[in-house]
Amino acid sequence: MAVARELGDVDLVSVDSMQVYRGMDIGTAKPSAGDRAEVRHHLLDLVEPSDEFTVAEFHVAYADAIASIGQAGRRALLVGGTGLYHRVVVDDFDLPGQWPDLRVQLEAEPDTAALFSRLAEVDPLAAGKMEPSNRRRVVRALEVTLGSGRAFSSFGPGVDEYPPSAVTQIGLRWPRDVLAQRIAARVHDMVSAGLFDEVAAVEACGGFSRTAVQALGYKETLDALAGRIGNDEAIDMIITRTRQFAVRQERWFRRDPRVRWIDIEADPVAEATTVVLDEFDT
Numbered sequence: 001m002a003v004a005r006e007l008g009d010v011d012l013v014s015v016d017s018m019q020v021y022r023g024m025d026i027g028t029a030k031p032s033a034g035d036r037a038e039v040r041h042h043l044l045d046l047v048e049p050s051d052e053f054t055v056a057e058f059h060v061a062y063a064d065a066i067a068s069i070g071q072a073g074r075r076a077l078l079v080g081g082t083g084l085y086h087r088v089v090v091d092d093f094d095l096p097g098q099w100p101d102l103r104v105q106l107e108a109e110p111d112t113a114a115l116f117s118r119l120a121e122v123d124p125l126a127a128g129k130m131e132p133s134n135r136r137r138v139v140r141a142l143e144v145t146l147g148s149g150r151a152f153s154s155f156g157p158g159v160d161e162y163p164p165s166a167v168t169q170i171g172l173r174w175p176r177d178v179l180a181q182r183i184a185a186r187v188h189d190m191v192s193a194g195l196f197d198e199v200a201a202v203e204a205c206g207g208f209s210r211t212a213v214q215a216l217g218y219k220e221t222l223d224a225l226a227g228r229i230g231n232d233e234a235i236d237m238i239i240t241r242t243r244q245f246a247v248r249q250e251r252w253f254r255r256d257p258r259v260r261w262i263d264i265e266a267d268p269v270a271e272a273t274t275v276v277l278d279e280f281d282t
Contacts, residue, residue: 001031002273003077004039011040011069013062015080015089018215020046020053020061023205026190026198027217042069042076050206056095059088077276078167083252087159090167096155099147106139115142122146125153129160136214162256168279169259172268173250180243187217187239196221196231216242 004010014020018028022045031041042065047053069076080086087093109115112135119142120127126141141152174182199221202208213219217238224234253259262272 001035001039002269003276006273006277007075009074010077011042011072011074013042013065013069013076013078014044015062015078015082015086016043017053017055017058017082017085018212019044019080020058021049021051021212021215022047023198023202024049024212024215024218026193026195027215027221029186029190048206049202049208049212052209052211054098054211055085055088056098058085059093059095062089081249081253083249084159086253090165090169091163094155096144096148096150096152099143102147103139103143106142112138115139118142119145123151123153126151129153129158160255162258165258169256170272170276170279171253171259171261172264172272173261174264178265179246183242183246184239187235187242190217191235196225200225216245 001012004012012031014031016028018024019030020043021028024030030044035041036044043058043061046061066076078086078089088095106115112133115135115138116127116132119138123141123145126145127138130137130141132138144150144152144155195217199218203222203225208218208222213222220229220234220237220241223229224231229237254261260275262275264272
C-alpha cells in the first residue's frame with residue numbers, strides 16, 4: 001500500500017491461494033475494504049469457498065489480470081507468499097491438466113504410503129521432491145502421471161530450477177522470535193475480529209471445498225465449532241501451524257537465488273518501501 005500510494009500508477013496483485021475465496025476474509029487477512037477502495041487489487045474473491053480452485057485456474061486469472069493492468073497503462077506489484085502459485089506466475093509454468101475421475105479413484109485409497117510407493121515406481125524423480133506424507137501432492141502427481149501418460153516431473157521448469165526472470169523479487173525477513181510474536185498477535189486479532197463467526201457463516205452457506213479448507217485456521221476453527229476441541233486449543237493450534245508454515249515458507253523462497261532479501265527489525269514499511277521504490281525506478 002505504501003508503494004502504491006507513493007507511485008500512483010501501481011495495482012496490487014494478490015498471489016495467495018486462499019484469498020481467492022469469497023467470504024474468507026478474516027482468516028486469510030484480506031486487504032480491508034478501505035485499502036481496496038484506495039488502490040486497485042486483483043485476484044481476490046474469485047470463487048465461492050465451496051468451489052475447488054487450482055493453481056492452473058489461478059495461472060489463467062493472473063494472465064488476464066496482468067493484461068488488464070498493462071492495457072490500463074499501469075504497473076503490477078505482486079504481493080503474497082503462496083510459494084507454488086508465486087513460481088507458476090513468475091516463471092510461467094507449463095501446467096498439466098485435470099483427470100477428476102482418476103483422482104476420485106486415487107483418493108479412494110486410504111493408505112498414503114501406498115500411494116507414495118506407487119508414485120516412486122512411475123515417477124521416482126517427482127517422488128524424491130516431495131514429502132511422503134503430503135497426500136495432496138502425491139495424489140496430484142499420480143493423477144497427472146497416470147492421466148497424461150507423462151511423468152509429473154517432466155512438466156517444467158521444475159521448482160528446483162530458477163531461470164532468468166523479468167520479475168524483480170523482494171523478500172522481507174523477520175527475526176524468528178519477532179515473527180513468532182507477530183503471528184500469535186495476528187491470530188488473536190483474527191479471533192477478536194470474528195474468525196469463528198466467519199467460519200460458521202461459510203459452513204452454513206455451502207461449506208468448504210477440498211482446496212478451501214486447507215487455509216490456515218479454518219480446519220481448527222471447524223473442529224472447535226463442532227465441539228471436537230476447545231476454542232483455546234484451536235487458537236493454540238492455529239498459532240503453532242502458522243509458525244510452522246512461516247518456516248516452510250521462508251525455506252521455499254530462500255532456495256530461489258533471484259530473491260533480494262531485506263532483513264526487517266522493526267517496521268517493514270519504513271525499512272522496505274525505499275528498496276521497492278528503487279526497484280520500480282530502475
